[in-house]
Each structure stands twice: as structure tokens, then as C-alpha cells.
Amino acid sequence: MNRYLYDGTPEGLLAAAAFIIAEEADPEGVSLAERENTLFEEGRFIAPDPQIAETFFNRLRREAPDAASTFYFFTLAEKDGLDTSLLRYLALSFRYGDRVNGNLTHPAVRDVVTISRKVSRELHRFKGILRFEKLRDGAYLARMEPDHNILQPLALHFSKRLRAEDWFIYDVCRRTAARWHRGVLQLGAIEQFTAPALSEEEKKIQALWQGFFRSIAIPDRRNPRMQRSGMPMKYWKYLTEQPGGSINRGRLKQ
Amino acid sequence: METLEKLQILSGAARYDASCASSGSRRENTACVIGNTSRGGICHSWSDDGRCISLLKILLSNDCVYDCAYCVNRSSNSVPRASFTAREVVDLTMEFYRRNYIEGLFLSSAVMQSPDQTMERMVTVAETLRLEERFGGYIHLKIIPGSSSELVRRAGLHADRISVNIELPSHDSLKRLAPQKGKQAIIEPMSLIGKEIRHSLVERRTSRCAPRFAPAGQSTQMIIGASPESDFQILRLSEGLYRKMSLKRVYYSAFVPVNEDSRLPVLAAPPLLREHRLYQADWLLRFYGFSVSEILSDDAPNLDESFDPKTAWALRHPEFFPVEINRADYATLLRVPGIGVTSARRIVAARRFSVITPEGLKKIGVVMKRARYFITCSGRPFEKTDRQPALLRSRLLPGDGGAAAVTEQSGQLLLPGLFV
Numbered sequence: 001m002n003r004y005l006y007d008g009t010p011e012g013l014l015a016a017a018a019f020i021i022a023e024e025a026d027p028e029g030v031s032l033a034e035r036e037n038t039l040f041e042e043g044r045f046i047a048p049d050p051q052i053a054e055t056f057f058n059r060l061r062r063e064a065p066d067a068a069s070t071f072y073f074f075t076l077a078e079k080d081g082l083d084t085s086l087l088r089y090l091a092l093s094f095r096y097g098d099r100v101n102g103n104l105t106h107p108a109v110r111d112v113v114t115i116s117r118k119v120s121r122e123l124h125r126f127k128g129i130l131r132f133e134k135l136r137d138g139a140y141l142a143r144m145e146p147d148h149n150i151l152q153p154l155a156l157h158f159s160k161r162l163r164a165e166d167w168f169i170y171d172v173c174r175r176t177a178a179r180w181h182r183g184v185l186q187l188g189a190i191e192q193f194t195a196p197a198l199s200e201e202e203k204k205i206q207a208l209w210q211g212f213f214r215s216i217a218i219p220d221r222r223n224p225r226m227q228r229s230g231m232p233m234k235y236w237k238y239l240t241e242q243p244g245g246s247i248n249r250g251r252l253k254q
Numbered sequence: 255m256e257t258l259e260k261l262q263i264l265s266g267a268a269r270y271d272a273s274c275a276s277s278g279s280r281r282e283n284t285a286c287v288i289g290n291t292s293r294g295g296i297c298h299s300w301s302d303d304g305r306c307i308s309l310l311k312i313l314l315s316n317d318c319v320y321d322c323a324y325c326v327n328r329s330s331n332s333v334p335r336a337s338f339t340a341r342e343v344v345d346l347t348m349e350f351y352r353r354n355y356i357e358g359l360f361l362s363s364a365v366m367q368s369p370d371q372t373m374e375r376m377v378t379v380a381e382t383l384r385l386e387e388r389f390g391g392y393i394h395l396k397i398i399p400g401s402s403s404e405l406v407r408r409a410g411l412h413a414d415r416i417s418v419n420i421e422l423p424s425h426d427s428l429k430r431l432a433p434q435k436g437k438q439a440i441i442e443p444m445s446l447i448g449k450e451i452r453h454s455l456v457e458r459r460t461s462r463c464a465p466r467f468a469p470a471g472q473s474t475q476m477i478i479g480a481s482p483e484s485d486f487q488i489l490r491l492s493e494g495l496y497r498k499m500s501l502k503r504v505y506y507s508a509f510v511p512v513n514e515d516s517r518l519p520v521l522a523a524p525p526l527l528r529e530h531r532l533y534q535a536d537w538l539l540r541f542y543g544f545s546v547s548e549i550l551s552d553d554a555p556n557l558d559e560s561f562d563p564k565t566a567w568a569l570r571h572p573e574f575f576p577v578e579i580n581r582a583d584y585a586t587l588l589r590v591p592g593i594g595v596t597s598a599r600r601i602v603a604a605r606r607f608s609v610i611t612p613e614g615l616k617k618i619g620v621v622m623k624r625a626r627y628f629i630t631c632s633g634r635p636f637e638k639t640d641r642q643p644a645l646l647r648s649r650l651l652p653g654d655g656g657a658a659a660v661t662e663q664s665g666q667l668l669l670p671g672l673f674v
Contacts, residue, residue: 096607099603099606101603102600102602102603102604102606102607103603103604103607104600104603104604104617104618104619105604105607105608105610105611105614105617105618106607110617124294124296127292127296128296128297128298128299128308128354128357129298129299130354131353131354131355132352132353132354133353134352134353140352140353142354158354160290161288161289161290162288162289162352162354163287163288164287164288165288165352205349205350205353207258208257208258208261208346208349208350209350209353209355211258211261211262211265212261212262212265212310212312213299213301213307214262214302215261215262215263215265215266215269216265216266216268216269216301216307216311217269217301217302217303217305218269218270218303218305218510219303220510220523220524221303221304221305221508221510221524221526222302222303223302223303223304224302224304225304226300226303226304226305227300227301227302227303227304228300229304230297230300230304230306231299231300239299240353240355241299241355243299243300243301243302
């Protein structure tokens, strides 16, 4: 079985996949892994090539748009060790087009689709549970700690929705941020983060939302289990409404 | 009165309205300064009763001239009363929307002086949001029964969804419990809305600039358990509404006793399980190709509490099973208990590549708990299918762990795919 190596970047991976799919008669029979730079590592190294990677990805987008977006979400999961599955998935995408995602009994397809689905589910969740706070200079700031690296697609969503405002989304774990300023979106790393001061009216608006959150629940239908299944507790940290406040108080206030 | 106090009164008064969907509409209008809608809808939070919060759901006023027996806001109740001005609602919506608390606004109201006067003020809120603030988010407007057709038309031009509540499943109950709301006052706007929606769709086929009318369609709601109607009557009514009035959704709201009234039944707790079963049956009507006559009949007019309606149907129709996973068409797969829309689609997609084995079925993500008694994989059954119906019933009864817990907890159906 031929073994290939790449440098660990998405461009490297795409370039390697392009090479292997063009050269190998049966991509199912080869393996691909990230190079670890040990002396005795066996395998053929394929150098990253942004040009080849882009051409390859554009071809994928043309021939199997669903598979291309599945691949994109998969890369946001930052999952190591599934390079061979990914290679096989890409090869199958060119063979079957978008139908490939239905081939769930194939182990490689299942690996890739399952992880990709988790990412898109988390992205969708954050479109709802991200909370902005108004800062003193009039811009808005949202902080989050998602499991996957969803900053880019999430920022794209808000760039269409909150067009007229200036805002930041800060991924606390990855120390990356998106900035929307006068209609231009930038992504970058944040060296050091100091929480800026909130605008004066902010606490008042937050209190309104908290008041609404409490009174919209029907006391006779209290159901914390369903609340947590819709909105797992790991996401509660940055929620303005502070769910669970009433759990500590025992019964819901009428 | 402070805004916070008003907000608490008027959201507390609106919480018995079940609808919070923000789906079914797609607006990516660059003419709007702020906001868009997402076709699948987005949930922003989940309240302590486990229901999703997608919209700022409030009443414009709870100061009602009507005296409906079941309603917390009826005129004879001594509850704190409040009313918002249009500006207050608009400001709240915009501030909440900018902070991503909500997908948009759900506005209903008590009848203040007259239906028209109330509706006029509600429409003003929607018009201010759309025209002054150039708000592109979701708006759901409740139509006050008895409002003029002119106001209904104005509402539909600015709202994504509009709805008229049926409230009670029969004419008699309506007369008894909500004497001021006539059946005609409810049905007339519903059919007008249906007509306008169809008309707008036809117009838009020829011109993209033709105005959209309630692009997310119309819905309605009825209270379950406050009046004596059977599930059969309720579901026949829903079926009629889906077929004849092309409604998008019928919501069922378990009756929560909030008033002392001799006309109302005394319940130990809201009938949450019944509500859950009705939603399950409703799903069978809309997505699974069932008709009401297959689910219930005059001899058995109420849904089985121990089994979901599809399992109950399957137990009554042993001749339909087992279903062969590798050959059955999509519609047949959908009739298998435990196989939903997602699983059926995945089975159909996967078997184009290879024969599905029992292990493969699990790998696809099909839950076998109930399905195992009703299917074969390449002729091989999972369980002995010649099992006697009585034995099968006892096996499927929720008893051990998971199923029982789900039945008790699910006051409300989780809606896969709609919000997630």
C-alpha cells in the first residue's frame, strides 16, 4: 500500500489529494497522513501548492457542491488522524458527485459526513445563541467558546444580518476574532484580550431580556431537561439571559 | 409604568401562544438596513419550560374587553393590565435583534376597544418596523377575529406569517367559552388570507416585483382539553385546515387552568401527553402520508396514550409488515415505527450504493428500538416476526428506561429539522 505524507495544512491536503487522485488507479488502496518530521518516516511527501489546491477545490465545488461544503465543515472540526478517510471521501466525490453523502455505509464517507454534520449543527446553534453586548463606542462584541472553529462562517452569517452595525466576534479558546467595520469583514488573531467597557444603557437592555426570558416560561410546564437538550449547559456561559437562575431558586416565579 | 414591568406583564400574558417558529421565509433584501430571515428558522434560547424562544413574543395590550372563560386576560380577571405604545415595541424589537436575542417579533393582543382599533395599532408596529427602521427580520402578526379585510391585507404585506387562532375545536365550545368570538369572525379572515397568499404566489410567478403576502404562510392554534371534543374531531379539523385552507401549521396548546370557572373542566395537570400525541399525529398527516381516517375512527376516537400513533397503526395492521429495507419504497419505509423522514431518506440514498446489512442500518443512524420488530434486511428478520400481536404490544410498551422517560418528559414534541 502506497503511503503519502503532507504538511498538515488544508492547502497541503488538497494538493496531496489532487496528486493522488490523478496518479493512483485506486485511491482506496493508499493512505495519507500528516508528516511528523521524524527521520524514519516512510512515505512520499507531497508539497503544498496553493495553486493546485485552489484549482482542485474549485473543481470539487463544480462537480459536487454538497461534498465541497461537507469538506469545508470537516476542516473546521480540526480533527486529526482522519486524512485517509478524507482522501477516500474526495475520490468518491469525484466519482459519484453529490450522491456521495448518501453512501453512509462506506466507513470513510461516514467518518467525514458525521464530523461535518457536527460542525454545521454547532454553527447553526451559534447563529442563535451568540450574544452581542453594546460597547461604549457603539460597536457590539460577542464572545464564544465553540467546540469547532466556526468563526468564519458565523461571521459571514452576521455580516448579512447586522450590516449597519460595527461588531466583533471573539473566539475565546482559539484567540481569534472577526471584525465587521464599515461593511468590511476581517479575521485575525488576538494577542491579548481586555474586555472593553459596556455602553451605559447596556445593563438596562440586558435586564429587559432577562425579565422577558423569565416570564415567557409557563410555570406549570417546567421542563429543565428539554431546556438543556435544546441548549446544552456548556453554552450557558455567555448567555445574557442566564438560564438556570430559576433552577437555583427552586420553583419558577409566576 | 417602567418598560421592564410592562414587558413582564405582556410576555407573561403571551406565553400561552404556542407558535414561535421563525421558519418558512427567506428575505435577504438589500433594501433592508438590518436583518434577514433564514428559511429553516433559528432558535435563540430555550426557556425554563423547555420551549424554544425564537421571537420576542408579546401582547401589545392585555387590557381586554372580551371575557373568554379559558383566558388569563379576560376582562373579569383582576390581573395587572398594561399596554405598549407602537414605539416601545419597535424599540424593544430593534435592541433585542441587534444583540441577537431574537429572530424577530411575534405580536398578539387583547381586544382593547374593538377588533379594528386593536388590529390597526398592531399593523402600525409592523409598518414602522419595515418602513421606518427598514427591519428585515421575522414578523409574526396575530389577526384579531373580526378585523376588517383591509387591515388583514395590510398585515399580510408586512408580516412573514399571520395567524388567526381557532381557539376551540368546535362551534359549540366556542359559543360556550368564548361567546364574543364568533366562528365567522375567525373563518373569514382565514380564508381571506389563504386567498391572498395564493394570489400573491401567482402574481410573483409573472413578476418578481409583485408584493409578497405572508411568505411564511398562515398558522392557527387551538386549546386542548378545555372542551369535550375527541382527538378524532380535532384532527379532522386540522386535516381540513391543511387541505382546504393550506395552513402551514396547526398548534395544539394543552389547557393550563388559569381561571376558576364553572364552564371549565378541573384538571390535575395540563394534558401534556395528549398534546404530544396530537403533535405526533399532526406530523403523520403532514410528512408521513397518513390520513386521519387511518389514525382514528368513530369507534376509537382518541389517541392511544401508551403508543405513539404510528406504532398504534402498525399494531393494528400486521398484514403490512415486515417491510423489506432493501426494496420498500420511500412511502412504505415511512410507515415503519421508528423510521422517520431522515432515516427513510438515508436508507433510500445508501442502498443505491450497496445492499444494506443489519450492521449497515445501524451505521446509517437508524434507531432500531422499535423498527426491529417491523423490518427485514435482505429477507432476514431482526426478531421473530410471527410474534403474536399481544406479545408485540407488551414488548413495545414503554417500560424499561428510555421510552418511558421520553413519554413522561415530552410535554412537547421536539421538532427535528425545523429549528435545528
